[in-house]
Structure formats: structure tokens, C-alpha cells
Amino acid sequence: MGVICSIFYAQPQHMHIAITGNIGAGKTSLAEKLAKKYGWEVYYEAVDNNPYLATFYEDMAKWSFHLQVYFLNSRFEQVLNIKKNTESKTIIQDRTIYEDAYIFAENLHESDLLNDTDFATYKGLFSTIMRAVAPPDFMIYLKCDVEKLTRQIKLRNRDYEQDIPEDYLSKLNVLYESFTQKYTHGKLIEIDVNDIDFVNNDADFDNICAIIEKQVNLGKQLNFD
Numbered sequence: 407m408g409v410i411c412s413i414f415y416a417q418p419q420h421m422h423i424a425i426t427g428n429i430g431a432g433k434t435s436l437a438e439k440l441a442k443k444y445g446w447e448v449y450y451e452a453v454d455n456n457p458y459l460a461t462f463y464e465d466m467a468k469w470s471f472h473l474q475v476y477f478l479n480s481r482f483e484q485v486l487n488i489k490k491n492t493e494s495k496t497i498i499q500d501r502t503i504y505e506d507a508y509i510f511a512e513n514l515h516e517s518d519l520l521n522d523t524d525f526a527t528y529k530g531l532f533s534t535i536m537r538a539v540a541p542p543d544f545m546i547y548l549k550c551d552v553e554k555l556t557r558q559i560k561l562r563n564r565d566y567e568q569d570i571p572e573d574y575l576s577k578l579n580v581l582y583e584s585f586t587q588k589y590t591h592g593k594l595i596e597i598d599v600n601d602i603d604f605v606n607n608d609a610d611f612d613n614i615c616a617i618i619e620k621q622v623n624l625g626k627q628l629n630f631d
Contacts, residue, residue: 420492421622422540424499426586427548428578429570430559435605436548436614437498443615449488449499452480460566470514471524475531477506482535489540503539504591507532509581517577541591544622549598552576595621 423446425433434450441448453459458476462469481503488497511528514520520528550558552575559567586594595617602610 420494420496421543422488422492422497422499423544423546423622424502424542425546425548426502426505426582428550428555428575428582429567430555430557430562430575431548431550432558432599432605433500433548436546437500439604439611440615440618441498444496446496446498447491449484449497451500452477463566463570466514466517466519470520471528474506474511474514474520474528477510478503478528478532478535481506482539485539499542502542502545503535504541504585504589505582508585509578513574513577513581517574543592544618545589545592545594546618547582547586547594547596549582549596549600550579551600552579554600555579593621 423440425437427433437448437450440446456473456476458469458473462473481501484499485503488499491497507529511520511525511532515522515525552572555575556570556572559570586596597614597617602613604611604614
């Protein structure tokens with residue numbers, strides 16, 4: 407009886423894959439698991455050494471502009487490196503440059519935590535940067551309700567995240583929905599992660615892999631005797 411195995415060949419052109427989603431949706435965990443499975447390289451969000459993140463959550467209005475410019479610069483540097491390195495490897499990115507402007511900065515502005523002048527300056531900088539930015543070949547959106555986001559944020563136990571208001575996460579979710587519905591820069595799939603556990607349940611992770619393989623045609627099925 408034949409056994410069906412998935413064999414993945416090196417692509418003629420390597421890819422830039424990005425994972426998008428709210429705080430606590432599981433982007434980093436999924437990126438790491440996919441990278442391990444397929445031999446990809448992960449580009450992480452600039453969180454651990456970010457000099458503004460902890461103070462931002464203490465006083466969002468004071469530090470919002472500083473934080474957003476820091477993230478924008480970090481993400482732009484990532485995109486330039488991705489553009490250069492995808493000639494030899496597939497890279498999976500934890501969060502995109504689009505989210506910085508269309509979701510996080512937008513939310514801060516709508517919430518009166520980023521004033522009109524700073525927001526206009528930020529958007530001008532973002533528009534200039536976008537002239538040199540190519541979109542990901544493929545984007546994965548992890549859709550997650552606030553209840554699960556809050557639960558997962560508490561589980562990862564970063565001190566500065568423990569008091570993030572649910573209302574803040576809820577507003578981000580609204581903007582994520584709008585962003586993904588209007589996204590036209592390339593291929594995007596939505597994966598609802600509310601009722602799955604791809605970190606601890608192999609079947610859930612395999613289902614996600616099957617969706618991705620189908621969408622980006624990573625490989626083909628071969629029969630072995």
C-alpha cells in the first residue's frame with residue numbers, strides 16, 4: 407500500500423511570508439513553528455530590546471509617537487533586509503510595517519493618544535518609506551477575540567503587558583478587521599484561532615500547514631511504495 411508524503415522543494419524564487427494579528431494572537435509562536443517545519447528564517451518584532459515599550463504602557467499619550475517611530479524604523483530595516491535575503495531563503499516576518507500605520511498609529515490617533523501634528527508627521531514618514539517597500543508575497547492573519555487575547559497575554563507574562571485595557575485590544579481588533587478586508591497588496595488568508603491551539607495540538611498546527619501549503623503551493627504530493 408502506498409504512503410503519501412509531502413516533499414517540499416526549494417522554490418525558484420524564495421518568499422517573504424508575514425503573520426499579522428493583534429497582541430497575543432500567537433504570531434511569534436506560529437512563525438517559529440512554521441520556520442522549524444519548513445526551514446525558514448524568522449524576523450521577530452522589535453520587542454525585547456525596545457526602549458519605549460514598557461514606558462508606553464505606563465503613559466501612552468507621552469510615548470506613543472516615540473514608540474511608533476521606533477517600530478516604523480525597525481520594520482523598515484527588516485523589510486530592506488528581507489528584500490535582500492529572500493534571494494537565498496524564505497523569511498517569515500512577525501508583524502508587518504502596514505500594521506504600524508493602519509492599525510496601531512491609527513488607533514492611538516483615534517483614541518487621542520497621538521496628537522494631530524505627530525500623527526501627520528508619522529503618516530508622512532510612513533508614506534515616504536512605502537516608496538521603497540515591497541509587500542509580502544503572502545500574509546497570514548490570525549483572527550482572535552479579546553477574551554483569548556487577554557488570556558494569552560497573561561500566560562506569556564510580560565510585566566508591561568499585564569494591564570493592557572481590553573478596550574484597547576478591542577479597538578485594535580476593529581482596525582485589524584478593516585485592514586484585512588481592504589488589503590489589496592497581495593495574497594492574504596484569515597485563520598480564526600479562537601477555538602484551536604496550534605501550539606499544543608499537533609492536529610491544529612497540521613491543519614494550518616495544510617491551508618498554507620494549498621494557498622502558496624509550497625510543494626506537491628508524491629506517492630512512495
